[in-house]
Amino acid sequence: MKEKVSKRLNRILLLVPYLSSPDGAPTGALCKKFGITREELMEDMHILFICGVPEYTPYDLIGFDVENDRIRVYQADYFSRPLRMTREEAMVLLVSGRALIRAGIFEENSSLATALDKVESTLTALERKETKDMAERIQVELELYSGKWSKVIEKGINNGRNLVIDYYSYSSGEMSEREIEPVSLVFSRGHWYLLAWCHKAGDMRYFRMDRIGSVKISRNRSTKRQELESQFPQTVGEYRAGRKSHRVKLIFERNAGRRMVEECPTAIWAEKDSSTIEVELQTRNLFWLSNYIIKFGNEIGIESPPELKELVRERSKQILEIYRV
Amino acid sequence: MDRIRRLINLTAYLLDSNKPVELEELRDTVYKEHVKSEKSFKRMFERDKEELRENGIEVELVKDVWGDEAGYTISKEKYNLPEIEFEPAETVSLMMVSRLFLGSGTPFSVPAHTALLKLGFDRKIDFENIPHFRWVDPPRLSTILEPILDGLQRKKLLRFSYRALDSSEPLEREVEPYGLFSHRGFWYLVGRCHLRGEVRSFKLDRIISDVEVNRLSPKKPDFEIPSDFDIEREAKWEWPLPVGEEDIVARVYFSPQISSFHSSGPIVPVSSKLLKRGGIEAVYEVADPEHFVEWVLEFGPEAKILSPPELVNMLTERVRSFLKSIG
Numbered sequence: 307m308k309e310k311v312s313k314r315l316n317r318i319l320l321l322v323p324y325l326s327s328p329d330g331a332p333t334g335a336l337c338k339k340f341g342i343t344r345e346e347l348m349e350d351m352h353i354l355f356i357c358g359v360p361e362y363t364p365y366d367l368i369g370f371d372v373e374n375d376r377i378r379v380y381q382a383d384y385f386s387r388p389l390r391m392t393r394e395e396a397m398v399l400l401v402s403g404r405a406l407i408r409a410g411i412f413e414e415n416s417s418l419a420t421a422l423d424k425v426e427s428t429l430t431a432l433e434r435k436e437t438k439d440m441a442e443r444i445q446v447e448l449e450l451y452s453g454k455w456s457k458v459i460e461k462g463i464n465n466g467r468n469l470v471i472d473y474y475s476y477s478s479g480e481m482s483e484r485e486i487e488p489v490s491l492v493f494s495r496g497h498w499y500l501l502a503w504c505h506k507a508g509d510m511r512y513f514r515m516d517r518i519g520s521v522k523i524s525r526n527r528s529t530k531r532q533e534l535e536s537q538f539p540q541t542v543g544e545y546r547a548g549r550k551s552h553r554v555k556l557i558f559e560r561n562a563g564r565r566m567v568e569e570c571p572t573a574i575w576a577e578k579d580s581s582t583i584e585v586e587l588q589t590r591n592l593f594w595l596s597n598y599i600i601k602f603g604n605e606i607g608i609e610s611p612p613e614l615k616e617l618v619r620e621r622s623k624q625i626l627e628i629y630r631v
Numbered sequence: 632m633d634r635i636r637r638l639i640n641l642t643a644y645l646l647d648s649n650k651p652v653e654l655e656e657l658r659d660t661v662y663k664e665h666v667k668s669e670k671s672f673k674r675m676f677e678r679d680k681e682e683l684r685e686n687g688i689e690v691e692l693v694k695d696v697w698g699d700e701a702g703y704t705i706s707k708e709k710y711n712l713p714e715i716e717f718e719p720a721e722t723v724s725l726m727m728v729s730r731l732f733l734g735s736g737t738p739f740s741v742p743a744h745t746a747l748l749k750l751g752f753d754r755k756i757d758f759e760n761i762p763h764f765r766w767v768d769p770p771r772l773s774t775i776l777e778p779i780l781d782g783l784q785r786k787k788l789l790r791f792s793y794r795a796l797d798s799s800e801p802l803e804r805e806v807e808p809y810g811l812f813s814h815r816g817f818w819y820l821v822g823r824c825h826l827r828g829e830v831r832s833f834k835l836d837r838i839i840s841d842v843e844v845n846r847l848s849p850k851k852p853d854f855e856i857p858s859d860f861d862i863e864r865e866a867k868w869e870w871p872l873p874v875g876e877e878d879i880v881a882r883v884y885f886s887p888q889i890s891s892f893h894s895s896g897p898i899v900p901v902s903s904k905l906l907k908r909g910g911i912e913a914v915y916e917v918a919d920p921e922h923f924v925e926w927v928l929e930f931g932p933e934a935k936i937l938s939p940p941e942l943v944n945m946l947t948e949r950v951r952s953f954l955k956s957i958g
Contacts, residue, residue: 312686313741315638320748341734341744353632357639359647360660368643384647387711388749392687395746398739402731411764412724421721422728428713433687440784443810445862448766474889481888494767496816519891601925604952615957622954624932629947 316392317342318350322385325370330378351377359384390428393437399425400441409448448493458521459500463488468526469502472519481519486511487528551588554595555609558583562605584609596621637665641679642688646710651693651702712749725750727763735766738777772818775835778842779820782808785844786852789822792840793833801839802826807854812866821865823854832865878916881923882937885911889933898923912937920945 321340325331337347351370358367358381368382391399403412403422412418426434462469470485486502489510493499498515558566563575563583573587589595592611596618599606608615640661645652658672666672680690689709695701717725729747732739782789789808794801806822809830813819818835845853880901885893887909894900894913903913917923924946927934936942 311634311638312682315635315682316686316745318635318639319642320745323752324748339748353635354639357636357643359640359644362660382643384643384707388752389687389710390712391746391749392742395742395749398732398742399725399728399746401739402743403728406728406731406764411727416724417718417720418724418728421717421725424715424717424721425725428715430689430709443783443856443860443862445810445812445866447813447815447866449816474892490763490765492765492767494816516892519889597929597931600950600953601928602953603949604956606953606956608957618957619954621931622950625928625950626947628932628935629943 314350316389318353319385319389321347321350322354322368322379322382323388325377325379326382326386328378330371330373330376333372333375333377336377347377354379391425393429393433393440396425396429396433396437397441397444400437401444401446404441405446405448410450411448449496449498456515458523459488459491462521462523462528463491465523466528468524468528470522470524471513472521473513474517474519482506485524485526486513491515551590552592552611552614554587554589554592554611554614556585556587556599557607557609558585558602559605562602566599566602592617600625633665637661638679638682641690642683642705645690645703645705646707648704651704653702657703712752714753717754722750722754730763730765732766733763736768736773737766738773738780740773768818772835775838775842776811776818778844779808779811779835782842782844783811785849786854786856787849788845788853789820790843790845791838794837794839804833806831806833807856809856809860810862810865812862814866819866821862830865878918879920879939879942881915881917881939881942883913883915883927884935884937885913885930886933889930892930917942924949 317340321336324336324339333344333347337344340347342350354368354370356362356367360366365381368379368385370377370379399422403418406412407414407416407418426437429437459469461467468485468487470483472481472483474481484504484506486500486504488500488502490501491498492501492512499512500515500518501510501512503509504511556563556566557578560581560583563585566573566585573585575583575585578584592614596614599608600618600622608618641657644657644661654676657676658666658669662672662675666675683690688705691704691706693701693704726747729743729750732743733747734740735743779789781787786808789806791804791806792801793804803826805825806820807825808820808822810821811818812821820833820835821830822833823829824831824833883893884906890905890909890911893903893911898915898917900913900915903911905911915923920942924936924942927936928946928949936946
């Protein structure tokens with residue numbers, strides 16, 4: 307409950323300065339910027355509606371008007387600048403900054419270090435101590451981001467150009483060329499992904515950075531980026547269920563099953579008996595799964611579907627084949 | 632809603648007034664409709680001051696020239712975001728940093744967002760055209776991480792039910808939270824476990840209950856963190872070395888199809904050579920054979936361990952037992 311009050315207070319005190327300019331601010335763009343819905347914005351305005359200073363006459367209360375889909379706030383000069391950085395905000399910047407330096411995205415003595423010092427200098431001595439103490443006890447590890455394609459990909463994103471990539475697809479087990487509109491670089495569960503609109507699939511896709519074989523800048527400009535920004539899918543990779551997904555049921559020896567569940571966030575699991583676990587998941591294709599589960603050796607059994615059984619049997623035989631002398 | 636309005640009114644009044652505001656004055660204005668007695672007013676005012684302090688707003692008691700308490704104020708200099716002069720490169724890097732956790736599903740996500748909005752206030756910056764790196768986590772983590780961060784911050788005991796990898800039953804744990812780290816994409820809490828009587832790491836994915844923060848005496852820390860505690864050291868654990876303890880030198884062949892991936896695995900190759908037909912042969916120093924064999928297996932028949940025979944055996948054994956197991 308307490309959390310809610312303070313987050314909301316922080317947001318409202320930040321909204322007012324953005325709305326206090328003589329022309330106010332366009333509602334749609336503001337909602338997007340703050341990541342809130344129109345209803346939430348109106349609720350915040352409703353809270354402000356009867357706030358102000360004594361004597362609380364109409365001339366003392368914060369006023370606002372909505373016109374042509376713009377909101378303007380007035381009689382709130384005391385809130386015309388945002389509240390300075392809070393401890394929590396500074397802490398998140400420090401923790402993230404350190405993680406990005408360790409991952410090789412920024413250099414140790416880059417502009418980031420001096421910028422963070424400037425942010426820190428706005429805190430009081432006590433806050434600085436508390437922030438540092440907290441940030442020092444949190445360590446966020448990002449996988450090293452230094453693939454040979456990172457520069458080309460960033461260039462594509464910065465200049466709004468499409469990319470043509472060679473990608474090793476788990477779904478088909480082969481490399482294929484595709485044109486994509488790059489949106490964002492995403493770190494999830496230990497790997498870097500390039501989030502992009504794939505023209506071949508006609509859908510948003512995550513491409514694992516370490517499975518990209520080559521990258522070229524395309525002649526075509528990205529057209530959808532702004533629109534795609536807002537549809538940020540929260541589940542990464544092959545686990546995302548879709549219309550064509552298969553239902554898979556696997557039986558595991560206890561520890562192996564837990565490992566599978568940890569690595570595959572959408573899997574549902576249940577204890578079967580004291581030593582085995584049943585794992586259920588949905589996946590759009592079985593090929594990646596067939597490559598993935600062979601390593602579990604004799605600690606796994608396949609309940610369904612029969613196609614998966616057939617597929618892994620064949621894969622296993624192919625592997626053994628290349629080791630035959 | 633009343634509470635938020637009251638906090639906004641209190642802030643507005645103290646920020647707007649040119650002179651310190653006396654306690655009685657506050658009681659008769661901001662608190663007029665909220666309190667029935669003098670005692671409840673003072674309690675409420677104390678709580679509100681604390682709440683504002685948590686949000687970075689300092690309500691100060693000012694004394695007059697004779698040393699008497701004159702009243703309360705919020706200094707504009709301390710409240711307002713200072714106009715910091717950033718170099719363009721500094722601005723870009725700060726934007727990138729504050730976007731890392733945006734929409735991440737962790738409790739870092741909201742402060743990351745408000746920090747970004749504050750930094751952007753004085754600058755006309757096209758946010759969209761700054762390259763961004765983002766962190767995405769499953770939503771459940773957020774609900775576990777939030778109380779953990781709270782406990783870390785206020786040094787309060789945490790209670791939760793934890794299923795260790797080596798035990799069949801989950802056990803109730805009481806932990807003094809010292810630190811938090813992520814490793815290979817997973818989050819771990821480090822702290823003194825009362826059940827085991829020593830400092831342990833807890834993988835957040837194995838916490839199977841809600842995390843409860845000790846509610847008793849909220850303003851007093853429950854413990855002190857040992858002065859030699861070092862999160863970097865705690866986070867640096869490695870997979871236990873297998874018998875032998877010497878690195879094994881392994882040679883692996885990658886087919887032309889996937890040859891570019893020879894350098895994308897868990898370890899960096901010591902050397903590699905391009906073969907005539909387009910494949911690559913790479914040499915690795917392997918510390919953890921199991922992990923290495925599993926990585927090679929993910930490429931199916933497109934990658935082949937050439938030597939040593941121990942690793943080849945380990946791999947083929949794994950595939951054979953798999954075949955047998957699935958029937």
